Amino acid sequence: MNCQDFHQQLDDRLDGRLAPPAVAAMNRHAADCRDCAISLAHATALQRRLRELPAPALTPDFARRAFAAAHQAQQDTRRTARRNALRFALAASVAVLAIGIAFVPRQPSAINQKVAAAPTPSAQRVVQVSSGQVQPVRLRFNSPQALSNITMRVNLPAGVELQDYPGQRELSWQTDLQSGANVLELPLFVRGNGGVLTASLQLGDELKQFSVVLQTTPATGAFRMDPASRIAAARDAARIDMEDLNHA
Amino acid sequence: MAPVPFQRRDAGAPSFEALVLPHLERLYRLAYRYTGTSADAEDLVQSLLVKLLPQQETLTRVELPAPWLARALHNLYVDQVRRRTTSAIDLAASQQDEEALELIVDDKLASPDEVAEKLSDRDWIAAALMRLTPEHRALIAWHDIEGYTLEELAGSRNIPLGTLKSRLHRARAHLRQLLMEPSGAALRVTG
């Protein structure tokens, strides 16, 4: 072993990564080489000194202050993000898609052709539903960023029920929106003549409301299902498949 | 019951404080080694908490929170100093530093006895640490002072262990070089 080898292995030796034979070889070299012996002594002493370097203790109050400041920073960020998102973006769109049924703008048929080409106002949509059967109505909410702790409220007109929630005209729950499209699929059972369904999203004191006109048509053979497949369809519909949104 | 929630939340998760508080003292000590002052160390730890709070869920799933948190602090510090020193001049200076490390000019060295004396002077060692580049100082603080392993550091950014070892080698060589300078020369540089 020469001095260069010795210095190259010094770090591994300090870290205890060196095998015993290599340690012995270094010791043999250091026994004959004063410079390397001194290097080893200094490096070892420095290693020990570094471990012993003092550090001040944490100020007793620091933990409380630091956690409080972190929570405050997060609240500030969230509040700003939510407010901006609701004001500038969620306003943008609720699209109502009823599977297999096209939208009809609620205007006299005389101007229907002209209006159909123009962007439909998002505030009120009409969807045709068939009475006497369960069918999914999908509401799509676009949000430019994730929002948490949204209160979602759905109000149903008389004669319309949400599958598994018979007799309930109003349902509300807490939910989160992911960035991009969020589809809420409502398996609706329409008994009567339809009416206006409203969905609202509330975040703090910000409220965004959307309404959808459910217009009934008599059930046709194409949409009628037997009771068993109706339940299966309803189960499918109650699930929100986020994966599908990428293709929407 | 929510009929069709978009997303479920975990109700029984431990609080952010419960996850981090047991490690706070050690994180602060590491931050102090990096920055050199209590005030800067507090600022660094504070920034870390702000950054980690939104990642609470990830932290809940971490198997070994101590090195994970220390690594997050290390990365935050390195990011901060890199952002501060992105000017071409600073980069060139640190580059030269790295290349000069292995050159120890014999006639400038203090005698072995002088070095041994300096090694018993904590303030001298602390001052030499502050003359290292921030990244070299951080590596020595991580491994040689606070006793975290290079493997624990390598985990974070997929840095090869060999790269970390050679960086630590250069950092140590530089520190030894600084400690072996005669007092007069060192005073001239630091003063």
Ligand SMILES: [Zn+2]
């Ligand atoms: Zn030698």
